[in-house]
Amino acid sequence: MIILYNGKGSRDFRLLEPALNENETKNLLLHVQQILVKRGEAEAASFLSNMNFRLSNGTNDFKDKFSVLHAPVSLEEYEYFRGLIEDAKDFNTLMQATRPFELIASTVTELGIFVRFVTCQVDLSRPPAISSNVSNQALFTFSDNEKIAYKGLNFRSKTEIKIFEALIKRSLLVLPLPVAVMGEMEKYREPDFVVFYKGKVGIIEIHGDKWHPPETAASEHERRRAFTKLGVHIYEIFGADRCWNEPDKVIDDFLREFVR
Numbered sequence: 001m002i003i004l005y006n007g008k009g010s011r012d013f014r015l016l017e018p019a020l021n022e023n024e025t026k027n028l029l030l031h032v033q034q035i036l037v038k039r040g041e042a043e044a045a046s047f048l049s050n051m052n053f054r055l056s057n058g059t060n061d062f063k064d065k066f067s068v069l070h071a072p073v074s075l076e077e078y079e080y081f082r083g084l085i086e087d088a089k090d091f092n093t094l095m096q097a098t099r100p101f102e103l104i105a106s107t108v109t110e111l112g113i114f115v116r117f118v119t120c121q122v123d124l125s126r127p128p129a130i131s132s133n134v135s136n137q138a139l140f141t142f143s144d145n146e147k148i149a150y151k152g153l154n155f156r157s158k159t160e161i162k163i164f165e166a167l168i169k170r171s172l173l174v175l176p177l178p179v180a181v182m183g184e185m186e187k188y189r190e191p192d193f194v195v196f197y198k199g200k201v202g203i204i205e206i207h208g209d210k211w212h213p214p215e216t217a218a219s220e221h222e223r224r225r226a227f228t229k230l231g232v233h234i235y236e237i238f239g240a241d242r243c244w245n246e247p248d249k250v251i252d253d254f255l256r257e258f259v260r
Contacts, residue, residue, distance in 0.1 A: 001070075002081050005101035005118040009064065013117055016057040019067045020113075025055045032107045042169055044100035051120070055108075058117065066116035069105065072123030076149040081120055083148070083158055096245070153177075159206060159244045160192060166247035170255070172197055183230055191227070195234075198258045202234030203227055204250075206243050234258060 003011065020028065029048060036045035051071040058068040073081070088094035105115040147154040148161065153176055155161050160176070167174045175194040182189055193204040205223075224235045234257045238250050 001121045007116040019055045044103040068117045070119045162247040200233040205237045208240040
């Protein structure tokens with residue numbers, strides 16, 4: 001089990017009986033989702049919408065009483081959340097990663113049910129996705145790096161997943177890590193993201209972490225020139241640190257290029 005958020009006090013707890021019946025829980029969480037949307041907390045609202053949260057009473061050895069929001073998730077989602085928390089470099093990064101779940105917990109509490117923990121656990125009733133050895137998506141990768149499966153897609157880093165989520169929130173047509181055939185057989189490239197917006201095609205590249213080493217200015221120019229020559233309108237490179245810390249602002253800057 002992964003603790004996505006915990007309030008003050010001991011991290012130990014035990015689940016007891018459901019706090020509400022199924023219909024009451026669904027109605028409560030729908031209200032919470034709409035409150036989060038109205039307050040501009042799209043990421044928290046999205047997690048609440050896509051995760052099948054259940055609400056149970058909880059206790060611990062101190063006989064504290066509280067509620068726990070817990071969700072069964074796929075193996076891929078479980079590994080994503082585990083990595084999100086374990087990869088946090090410091091307290092501030094951890095707080096940023098868990099903030100959506102803190103918002104969910106505080107909003108449920110605001111509506112009258114005190115939530116002290118938000119957790120997820122692998123749903124063992126769901127078979128794990130079996131990866132195929134042949135795919136045109138995320139085909140090329142470094143030999144020392146495992147692909148990360150998320151939402152049925154392959155990624156090379158959690159930074160890519162953050163940018164992917166920020167793009168999907170805008171309801172854009174997105175091709176993550178596709179194989180691009182550059183006008184002739186066996187001349188392949190793998191852009192990080194191809195995006196279609198306002199009748200134009202754009203590419204986002206992430207540079208600056210172990211999965212996206214920076215290129216020389218000459219090689220970056222040649223790569224951009226190769227894509228734009230074949231009809232790509234927008235080609236933008238963003239640093240990995242900024243993509244991790246400000247994915248939504250990165251997408252804001254990227255989309256502004258389409259309307260210039």
